[in-house]
Amino acid sequence: MEIQTLEVRPQQGYPVYLYLPQQTLLEVRNGDTVRITVSYSYRGPAKTLTLYGAIGHKLIWFDEKVNGSRQISLPDSQSWISRTDYVDVLINTAQISPGTGYDMYAKFMEGSSDLVISPELYDVINVLAMNPEFQNFQISNWAKV
Amino acid sequence: MSFVLSIKNAPSGSQWWRAEYYGGLISSGWLGISQPWNCPYAAYGAADVTVSVFDGNSNLKYKSLPFGPIYDGQEYVHDCSQSILVWPAEASQFRNIVATSVYPAQARVGQRANVNFELEHLGASERVTLYASIGNQGLWFDEILYTEYQYTFPEHSVWTKQYMFAAIDITSAISPGIYDAYAKIKEKNLVSPTLHDCLTVLGNQAEFYNFLIASYQKL
Numbered sequence: 389m390e391i392q393t394l395e396v397r398p399q400q401g402y403p404v405y406l407y408l409p410q411q412t413l414l415e416v417r418n419g420d421t422v423r424i425t426v427s428y429s430y431r432g433p434a435k436t437l438t439l440y441g442a443i444g445h446k447l448i449w450f451d452e453k454v455n456g457s458r459q460i461s462l463p464d465s466q467s468w469i470s471r472t473d474y475v476d477v478l479i480n481t482a483q484i485s486p487g488t489g490y491d492m493y494a495k496f497m498e499g500s501s502d503l504v505i506s507p508e509l510y511d512v513i514n515v516l517a518m519n520p521e522f523q524n525f526q527i528s529n530w531a532k533v
Numbered sequence: 534m535s536f537v538l539s540i541k542n543a544p545s546g547s548q549w550w551r552a553e554y555y556g557g558l559i560s561s562g563w564l565g566i567s568q569p570w571n572c573p574y575a576a577y578g579a580a581d582v583t584v585s586v587f588d589g590n591s592n593l594k595y596k597s598l599p600f601g602p603i604y605d606g607q608e609y610v611h612d613c614s615q616s617i618l619v620w621p622a623e624a625s626q627f628r629n630i631v632a633t634s635v636y637p638a639q640a641r642v643g644q645r646a647n648v649n650f651e652l653e654h655l656g657a658s659e660r661v662t663l664y665a666s667i668g669n670q671g672l673w674f675d676e677i678l679y680t681e682y683q684y685t686f687p688e689h690s691v692w693t694k695q696y697m698f699a700a701i702d703i704t705s706a707i708s709p710g711i712y713d714a715y716a717k718i719k720e721k722n723l724v725s726p727t728l729h730d731c732l733t734v735l736g737n738q739a740e741f742y743n744f745l746i747a748s749y750q751k752l
Contacts, residue, residue: 414751427747432739433641466639466735472747494746496739504741512749 415514418481422513424456425474426494426506434464438497441475443484446491446508453484460496479515486517535605536576539569539621540584542614548589552611554582554601578602584611622688625659627652632665632716632728639733640703646732647698650716650725655692660685662719665699670713670727677707681719709736 416422424441442455456477463469475494484490490513495505540550543566552561552570555577561570566586580601586594600618603609608621630652640646648665666679680701699716712732717724 414749416751421752423750423752424746425748425750426744428744429742430739431742432735433737435739437739462739466637466641468742476752492746492749494744496741496744498739503739504744506744506746509746509749 411509411512413512413514415516416479417516418479418518420479422477422479422492423474424477424492424494425472427470427472428504429468429470430462431465431468432462434462435498436461437503439473439475439494440497441477441492441494443477443479443490443492443513445489446493446510450491450493450508453490454478454480457497481515481518484515486515488514490515535574536572536603537569537608538572538582538584538603538611539609540566540586540611540613542612543586544594544613546588547586547594549587549591550584551587552582552584554579554603556581576603576605576607578604584613586613622657622690623655625654625656625686627654627661627718627721627723628692629653630716630718630723630725632714632725632731635667635714635728635731638731639735641735642703642705642707642737644703645700646703647700648714648716649696649698651694651696652718652723653692653694654686654689656689658685658688661721663697663699663716664719665701665714665716667701667707667712667714667732670715670729674713674715674727677712678702678704703734707734709734 414422422443437460438457439460440455440457442450442452444450444452454477456475458475460473489511491508491510492512493506493508496503538552543550547566549563550566551563553559559574561572564570581599582601582603583599584597588594595613597611597616610619610621612619630650632648632650634649636647636649650665660683662681663684664679664681666674666676668674668676678701680699686695711730712734713727713729714731715725715727
């Protein structure tokens, strides 16, 4: 067999079922902004697409609580190019209740169509309430005054 | 008829020519610029032939020095650009047409791909139709895109390799995939071997790979 065309694909990351990025738990409050950074390889015509990120709960489907989006201009490229981009999501407790174990995902959209969706990250966001919270409250000393 | 004389490479704007020899006693009379003189008179080995070339208003554009000798039964061509007598070129011939590559090897709809090919030419200048096609070689070549254009090969006294290309617009008539190409000279039915898998037509949609959340942080 004579090889006529050899396609070099970008390096494959973890397969989805083994996708275990280093997950750190973020604690956020109302008014905070979470920046979600995505990495990917791209091949195709020059396009301006919407990078979309959301925080919520993955049930059967992803129940979005808050989201953010940003326009990304991708260059024309006939070969795979590696890129990273980010999207910011504002935490608004009127939309996302204080609680623990929120999930996140990101995607690229063209108009209202989803072009590519990332695997979800689970239990990565805790939303803290604005009411006073105490920790380690104890009598540390006593004296006559 | 004893001999034939024609001219080539006359100055631009020339429309008529005439030739004389034997002390000016034998003349061709007015001839169209591409018309040969089929001389009915004996050549006598004359070495005093002169050629004069005129424009449409009978203004002299060129006059040769006397040349010769000329003999009966021969064909001659006077090259005005060099003021020399040359033998008529052989009949035009082509051989060894080969499609060598397609550039770029990957293209999208809306772009243009050049089918590069080469061939060998010998003999007189000739205008021919060069044709190239992109498609799939099966039992026969299933053409999807093609182009053709006219090209005049100059005169070549020996077999001379010519490097050519034909630009084909990649249109929506072709689907994303891998394709073959060939080239030919239409009038001669001279067809190159098929060049296999030489062009990848890319889809016009965005493609992603390894789209992952790499990190996240609180600003």
